[in-house]
Amino acid sequence: MQYMILIYEPEGCYDGEAGQAALQDIVAKHMALAGELRAKGIQKDGAGLQGVETATTVVTEGGRQTIHDGPFAETREHLGGYYLIDVPNLDDAISIARRVPVMDGGKVEIRPLIVHDQ
Amino acid sequence: MKRFGEAIAAARPRVVAALAARLRDLDQAEDAFAEASATALVAWPSAAPRDPAAWLWRAALRRAIDARRRAAVRDRAVLDTPAPPPTPEEALMAADEPIPDERLRLIFVCCHPALAPESRAALTLKVVCGLSTPRLARAFFVAEPAMLQRITRAKKKIAAAGVPFEVPDRQAWPERLEAVLTTLEVAYAQAYEDAALAGESAPFAAEVLRLSGLLAELMPEEPEVLGLAALVRFAEARRPARLDEAGAMVPPGEQDMALWRRDLIGEGASLLDRAAAFGASGPRQILAAIHAAHCARAETGITPWADIAALYDVLAAIRPHAATAVNRAVAVGEAHGAEAGLAELARVEGVEDWLPYQAALAGLSARAGRKAAADRAYAAALALDPAPAERLYLETCRRRLEP
Numbered sequence: 248m249q250y251m252i253l254i255y256e257p258e259g260c261y262d263g264e265a266g267q268a269a270l271q272d273i274v275a276k277h278m279a280l281a282g283e284l285r286a287k288g289i290q291k292d293g294a295g296l297q298g299v300e301t302a303t304t305v306v307t308e309g310g311r312q313t314i315h316d317g318p319f320a321e322t323r324e325h326l327g328g329y330y331l332i333d334v335p336n337l338d339d340a341i342s343i344a345r346r347v348p349v350m351d352g353g354k355v356e357i358r359p360l361i362v363h364d365q
Numbered sequence: 366m367k368r369f370g371e372a373i374a375a376a377r378p379r380v381v382a383a384l385a386a387r388l389r390d391l392d393q394a395e396d397a398f399a400e401a402s403a404t405a406l407v408a409w410p411s412a413a414p415r416d417p418a419a420w421l422w423r424a425a426l427r428r429a430i431d432a433r434r435r436a437a438v439r440d441r442a443v444l445d446t447p448a449p450p451p452t453p454e455e456a457l458m459a460a461d462e463p464i465p466d467e468r469l470r471l472i473f474v475c476c477h478p479a480l481a482p483e484s485r486a487a488l489t490l491k492v493v494c495g496l497s498t499p500r501l502a503r504a505f506f507v508a509e510p511a512m513l514q515r516i517t518r519a520k521k522k523i524a525a526a527g528v529p530f531e532v533p534d535r536q537a538w539p540e541r542l543e544a545v546l547t548t549l550e551v552a553y554a555q556a557y558e559d560a561a562l563a564g565e566s567a568p569f570a571a572e573v574l575r576l577s578g579l580l581a582e583l584m585p586e587e588p589e590v591l592g593l594a595a596l597v598r599f600a601e602a603r604r605p606a607r608l609d610e611a612g613a614m615v616p617p618g619e620q621d622m623a624l625w626r627r628d629l630i631g632e633g634a635s636l637l638d639r640a641a642a643f644g645a646s647g648p649r650q651i652l653a654a655i656h657a658a659h660c661a662r663a664e665t666g667i668t669p670w671a672d673i674a675a676l677y678d679v680l681a682a683i684r685p686h687a688a689t690a691v692n693r694a695v696a697v698g699e700a701h702g703a704e705a706g707l708a709e710l711a712r713v714e715g716v717e718d719w720l721p722y723q724a725a726l727a728g729l730s731a732r733a734g735r736k737a738a739a740d741r742a743y744a745a746a747l748a749l750d751p752a753p754a755e756r757l758y759l760e761t762c763r764r765r766l767e768p
Contacts (some may be wrong), residue, residue: 248529287394335527337479338537 249291249333249360250299250340252347255324260350269350276348277328282333286355293332299325324354331360369409369417374401377495378579382471384425386530387677391474391492391520393429398495401425422464453496453574469583470491470532475519477528478544484519485544486551491516493579494572504555504569546589546649549577553597572662574601581636591640592650598633599656602626613757617659618668620700648684653725687716691725703733720749724759736766 261270277295284290304315318325330347334340337357344355374493377398385393401424405417414420461493475489487505490496494505502512523527533541556570574597581594615621637653655676677693690713696705706729716722727742743763750760 250527336527336531338475338529338531338533340527341479342537357526 248336249331249362251358251360252293252330252332252340252344253326254330254347254349255354255356256327256350257324257352259358260352273348273350279345280348281330284330289332289334289343290330291333293329294362295328296326297313324352328360343358366649369406372417373405373421374495377422378471378493379418379464380421380425380494381495383422383469384429385471385474385492386465386467387426388429388751390528393432394425395492397425397429397432400428406527418464421560468579470530471581472545472583473532473541474523474528474530476541476545476548477523479522479526479528479542480519480522482547482551485548486555487512487515488519489576490552490569490572494576496569496572500569529647542584542587542589545580546593547632548565549573549580549597550649552576553600557600566753570601570604573597583677585639586643588640588643588645589647589649591636592647592653595636595640596649596656597634598629598636599653599660600632602629611757612754613761614754615758622663625663626659627663628665633657633660640644646679647678648680651680651683655680670696674700687713687719688721691716691719691721695725698729698732703729709731717745718749720746720751720755723749724751724755727759727762731762731766739763740766 260266262348274295281290283291299318302316302318304317304319305314306313306319330343332340332344339361340357344357347355349355380401381398384397385391388394388397388454398421401421404424405414405421409417411682416612419472434754450637471493472489475492476485480488483505487501490501490504491498498513498516499509501516502509505512507515553570553573556573577594579589584590602625603617603620605626606622606624607615609615633653634657637650637657640650640653655673658669658673658676674693674696677689677696681693683725691710694706694709694713696706697709708720710726710729713722723746727746730742740763743759743766745765746759747756757765
């Protein structure tokens with residue numbers, strides 16, 4: 248089964264000098280994990296996302312579309328990256344999600360993909 | 366007819382688990398079992414089977430295969446199941462095999478931590494024990510449509526999110542076992558709290574008793590599983606004495622011991638001894654030991670309150686909770702005097718709006734001779750919407766304050 252692993256981290260957790268140092272450390276851990284998962288044929292895709300200050304949202308409402316500066320929802324945690332993996336079941340996906348490096352307060356959501364036959 | 370109904374209920378966990386393992390679909394397993402049971406009630410009175418479980422397993426598997434064949438013909442599509450379904454021939458051959466014991470796998474699926482604890486409890490009681498949705502709705506104090514939705518959502522998540530039909534591996538075992546234990550605790554809390562429903566919850570409690578016994582049978586080397594099975598037995602042993610003739614709650618220390626079920630106390634004691642032999646204590650074993658201490662009054666004539674207070678000390682250290690602190694204060698009050706209990710109770714913070722706290726405060730104040738404080742606390746407790754049995758009890762206690 249294919250699962251999307253969505254990484255949410257607290258806003259501003261990489262701010263400042265200490266935050267930047269932590270970011271380098273976390274990125275190195277992502278590289279190591281992604282390398283291992285790709286080598287095993289588990290990881291299909293994945294990327295880190297630039298900060299929410301770069302986000303733009305297109306809203307469709309009442310047949311009209313408008314462009315907004317910023318992410319779709321003002322929340323304390325922001326989507327920071329994702330992995331797309333293919334593993335036999337949810338328990339395997341949970342094992343991988345546990346290994347995804349995050350800052351304190353980070354949340355990793357696991358969502359199975361919709362499968363279309365053929 | 367009642368005899369056949371009981372045989373069907375007894376066979377259910379094993380047969381439904383084996384069907385679910387074979388079909389990889391909880392709904393199909395449940396439906397097939399229900400159809401086989403209906404057939405059995407017609408067929409058995411004239412020809413009782415030697416092995417009811419084996420009979421139901423064969424009948425249910427044939428029905429499930431027929432249903433799949435019909436669905437496949439209707440849809441002309443690939444069967445939409447996570448695992449490759451067995452061919453009808455394979456499955457029919459399998460039906461002549463002895464029923465595989467897949468109960469532990471089924472329990473771990475229903476108690477998966479990816480489901481909310483309330484969903485796990487409802488699903489486990491529905492699928493493993495066969496409780497009906499209306500009965501579960503009553504036990505969990507929710508409307509039937511809400512309960513149906515809870516169960517449907519849980520089943521859908523298991524299928525759609527790819528929850529595996531497996532016993533977890535060693536690495537995941539502690540967390541997964543904890544999920545099973547909390548599921549059973551949620552189920553039992555529902556059965557225990559609503560003694561006020563006077564009889565309504567008794568059949569539900571009987572199912573939880575059965576389920577906890579099944580877990581102890583399937584995991585005989587897990588001390589917390591044994592501890593929880595013991596806990597349920599000690600608590601259920603006192604159920605017949607928990608209400609008086611007027612329907613008012615009776616606290617353990619004042620219950621008529623002649624009404625206690627000695628058979629369950631004996632079972633609980635032997636389970637707790639087996640758990641203790643592993644030398645790995647845990648919160649369920651300590652809670653069971655507290656219940657055992659209350660039941661010890663049946664042997665010695667006195668409740669060992671100092672022992673109970675000491676057990677609450679240990680429990681508070683490993684699982685701090687307001688309920689533990691309040692119960693501990695009550696035990697200290699019984700063991701070392703009401704003033705000592707009040708001093709302990711005063712150290713519990715942020716519980717003013719909590720019924721057990723106000724009830725404990727009222728009881729200890731009354732025993733300490735502080736009538737005004739007791740009256741205030743009884744009024745506060747009664748304002749916190751106690752269940753009918755507890756309301757009657759609190760009202761009686763409050764009246765006793767009057768000169």
